[in-house]
Amino acid sequence: MTYYIHADKFFLENTTEEGGYLEVQDNGKFGFYYRENEKPAGKIIDYTGQWIAPGLVDTHVHGSLKEDVMKSDWQGINHLSEGFLRSGVTSWLPTTYTAGADTLMQICQMFGKHKGEETGAKIQGLHFEGPYFTAEHAGAENPKYLLDPDIDQFNAWRDASSGLLNKISLAPERKGAKEFIREAVKEGVVVSLGHSSSNYEQATDGIEAGATMFTHTFNGMPDPSHHAPTMSNAAMALNNVTAELICDGHHVKPALVRAFVQLKGPEHIALITDCMEAGMMPDGDYSLGELPVYVKDGMARLKDGDNLAGSILQLNTAVKNIVDWNVATPEAAIMMASYVPAKSAHILDECGSIAPDKAADFLVLNPDMTLSETYLNGESRYQA
Template identity: 35%
Template sequence: MNLLANAKVVVPDGVVPGTVHVEDGRVASISEVDEQDVTGWIVPGFVDIHCHGGDGASYTVGDAAQARKVAAFHLRNGTTTTLASLVSSPFELMLDAVHNFRPLVEEGVLAGIHFEGPYLAESRCGAQNPEALRDPDIRELDKLVEAGAGTVRMMTIAPERPGAMEAIEWLSVHGVLASIGHTDASYEVTLEGINAGATVATHLFNGMRPFNHRDPGPIPALIDDPRVTCELIADPVHLHMGTLAFAAHASVAQWAVLVTDAMSATGMPDGEYELGGLNVTVAEGAARLTDSGSIAGSTITMDDAFRNAVKLAGLEVPVASQMASQTPAELLGLDDAGRLEPGSRADLLVYNEDLELQAVMRAGEWIPR
């Protein structure tokens, strides 16, 4: 039995000064201790639903060996559950990725695939390759979902594209999360997409029409609807930390998730990289398309996102923890990830008082860092 003693333990309904008892890969119990004796934090392992790469490797090429490398890197940095996010790609690459990643999902290395595109708006494509963009195709979706047998978990769609409403409804019926993003949709069309079955907002604020009080666009429709869970990239490149705080308070932790949107340069030096066939330059940790200067993903880990949310945006540790773990796990329908309670899988992180990550445990096993 592993004992993680005398810390502030973040549990589903708050914080317990206690010791976590782990047995057979699961949380056996959490016993309370005197509040004066605790130091540091124990939080659930992070769940990242939007991650493209790290450690010089990328999910976006659909290669299993690179996917293992990415997942292992982010696991060392606190992400115990992750979706492999691809960018807009030809259908053949998408199908290859499903075939190649399905064994990793069955093995538990990945929780599934998130296709960020290719059914996105040209005017809001950001770092997505415009040559790969196209209208939604139910035939493509059917082949992908059938080949994956549960591997395809989420797809980002611009609701204004022809056929988008039918695709959103089809995805929701077939158990795939439909997410609205990279969109120039109006407020009304965004609501139509939500009514069709969309339940996620891909990196809220980024890659979408900005808010205007006379032409509100997608942002207030997404953030105000309790049916929608909003992704927030918790780095100062994508969002001012005041914007992150506002969004977290407006949607509350039950309907907001921290994501990385990390690309292959995460954990690597500044330099030249690639994303979806486009050249990316990373300077001072900010990734941008070499030609246009558009932001091209982030170079943060979920450890960074969590700490930024607390130290820069001023969120309380339990709130940031819920946004990084419990809410995304519930969004994915995972029963025993993203929370610490008796019977749950022992995915947990140990932090000191300064919120420096000290140790990572997944399924009761310590991960070498």
């Protein structure tokens, strides 16, 4: 049955409106937004005092709830997709780590076999973080599996995934990277640059070859330099690119987050979590792929070397952090966690905004930016 949402604020695709009514059609898709003086006839669900936002889109996430894209079976992946509704995520790209070619093939086959069967947050693609990285900035990636880019190998993985594999992060200084980027982009794949020792010129060459993103900017790459510009400088300077950003307060300190968002504009920042299996779990011992990890004080670190090993961040927390740190308005913070990541991954037709005839995946937020309720296809699926 078609119904209408009444609330104090609506974060629509191109504007934010005070009050009014949002139509949710009986097919689980959005209809029109009506202003406060255009009260429609029909069932109205009243959220006076609360705000309505699009469901969040996490395009770089490895796990949570002790589930891991690299280790979990399909039942575990579906448990993960259900769990993400608790953090306001309604669409996501399961993200791999660097691993052996056979392991990555098996993961692609699993996702390809079960494409469209998830019952929670929607799997809108698959993101390969690696294996085409450089050892110096591998971070928590296992260096023994690092390779030069190979388009034939990548296409074999992509075929096995039934076309789900639609994003890859790589290091542009690897042999053959520019040629690989050019071919992958022709196929509609999104290429992001990261886990790299590249200088400014190498990063720029990767972008001009067709890459459009930087992977968890400032992490897994050399720091910015005013004498010898690096990939970090390229992320700051280049036009028309999207930069992923982990806003947990540990990976990038709030002062740099503020400066970077002011520099690029929120329309070029995609908030991600890079969350691993310890997300929504207590402190203790976990693993990242084959590498042992410990979680303490809100951080996941490798036991060997103490590098940060992904995060335990949830995307709704990143949105709240951005607002609480006075980095951006609620409107901009939500855009950075919904519209921008969806657009960056070429899935904006499926998710990322409130617009007519898009799936009615939306959130009910409190004015302090905490999550109250998550809807999927117009049905309430989680209440805080």
